[in-house]
Structure formats: structure tokens, C-alpha cells
Amino acid sequence: MSHLMLVGGGARSGKSSFAIAKALALGERRVFVATAQALDAEMQARIAQHVRDRGESFATIEAPLDLAGAVAALRDVDVAVIDCLTLWLSNLLMSGRDESEIDAEVAGLMRALSAASFDAILVTNEVGMGVVPESALGRLFRDVTGRAHQRVAARATDIYFAAMGCIVRLRPPPIALEPAAGETA
Numbered sequence: 004m005s006h007l008m009l010v011g012g013g014a015r016s017g018k019s020s021f022a023i024a025k026a027l028a029l030g031e032r033r034v035f036v037a038t039a040q041a042l043d044a045e046m047q048a049r050i051a052q053h054v055r056d057r058g059e060s061f062a063t064i065e066a067p068l069d070l071a072g073a074v075a076a077l078r079d080v081d082v083a084v085i086d087c088l089t090l091w092l093s094n095l096l097m098s099g100r101d102e103s104e105i106d107a108e109v110a111g112l113m114r115a116l117s118a119a120s121f122d123a124i125l126v127t128n129e130v131g132m133g134v135v136p137e138s139a140l141g142r143l144f145r146d147v148t149g150r151a152h153q154r155v156a157a158r159a160t161d162i163y164f165a166a167m168g169c170i171v172r173l174r175p176p177p178i179a180l181e182p183a184a185g186e187t188a
Contacts, residue, residue, distance in 0.1 A: 008124040012165030022124045029122050030081020035061040038091040067094045071111035080121040088127035109151045
């Protein structure tokens with residue numbers, strides 16, 4: 004595996020823009036692996052905006068369920084942005100997979116990333132910092148996501164956390180504030 008970067012944070016915190024900016028600096032052959040599904044008009048508009056934001060700089064692969072397979076199939080790539088882990092986990096839950104099946108899917112993703120010859124930037128939402136979800140499904144999603152984050156973070160060479168438009172590098176040390184997308188150092 005080359006570098007595995009984990010970029011997490013809250014909704015609209017700047018994490019995807021930061022991941023795209025990082026990828027632009029890591030090579031000319033770029034792939035964006037999208038896990039979102041356009042199931043309604045609002046999500047269609049969000050996806051279209053993301054496509055416009057990243058422009059022509061990335062080939063796009065859609066992988067709402069078989070993320071490990073999509074990553075394993077990548078060839079002639081310098082860097083892949085995978086956006087996002089939490090949507091993928093949600094897709095797996097909503098497709099009827101149970102906890103053990105999802106844990107196996109995450110293990111498969113980690114094997115694919117470990118075997119990759121390209122740098123990977125994995126974007127995710129931090130979901131464990133709020134109130135305890137009201138529903139059993141919400142709690143299951145939070146728990147599955149927390150375990151997946153731990154597994155990815157254990158292997159990640161670089162970890163960034165986005166909050167309120169600020170990007171904090173957690174690994175490698177020292178912890179430091181990074182320039183957000185569009186800022187200069």
C-alpha cells in the first residue's frame with residue numbers, strides 16, 4: 004500500500020474539498036470513487052454539484068455497495084479519493100446486511116487498500132460525537148461506523164479531522180492546523 008489518508012469530520016466541514024486538493028497534488032492519474040446513490044432529487048443535485056466542483060480532473064467510478072471490488076479493480080492510478088465511507092456503510096445497512104457482514108465488507112476494503120499501488124484518500128463523517136441516536140438503526144449505524152473508523156485509522160498513514168472549516172492533522176505528528184482547500188500555507 005502507498006499512503007492511506009483518512010479525512011473525517013462533520014457535514015459541510017471542508018473535508019471533501021480538502022481531500023480533492025490533496026489528490027490534485029499527488030499525481031496526474033486521479034480517480035474519484037463515489038459511494039452516494041442519487042435516490043431523490045435533492046441527492047441528485049448534491050451529486051451534480053460535487054461533480055462540478057471537482058471538474059475534469061478525476062475519472063469517476065460509482066461504487067455504492069462493492070467498494071472493495073471497485074478499489075481492487077483500479078489500475079494505472081496515482082491517487083484515488085473515496086467519498087465517502089459513511090454513505091457506503093449506510094448503503095450496506097439499508098441493503099439488509101447485518102453487523103458481521105458489514106465488518107467483513109470493511110475488512111475486504113482494508114485488504115484492497117493494503118494491496119493498492121496508489122495513494123488513497125478516504126473521506127468519512129464523524130458520527131460519534133453527538134447525542135445517542137433515538138432509533139436502533141441509528142445506534143447500529145453509529146456503532147458500525149465507529150468500528151470502521153477504528154479499523155481504517157489503525158492503518159492510515161495520515162489522518163485529518165475537519166471541523167468548522169478547519170483541517171487538523173492528527174497523524175503524522177505533530178498535531179497541526181492545515182491550510183483548508185483554497186488557502187495557502
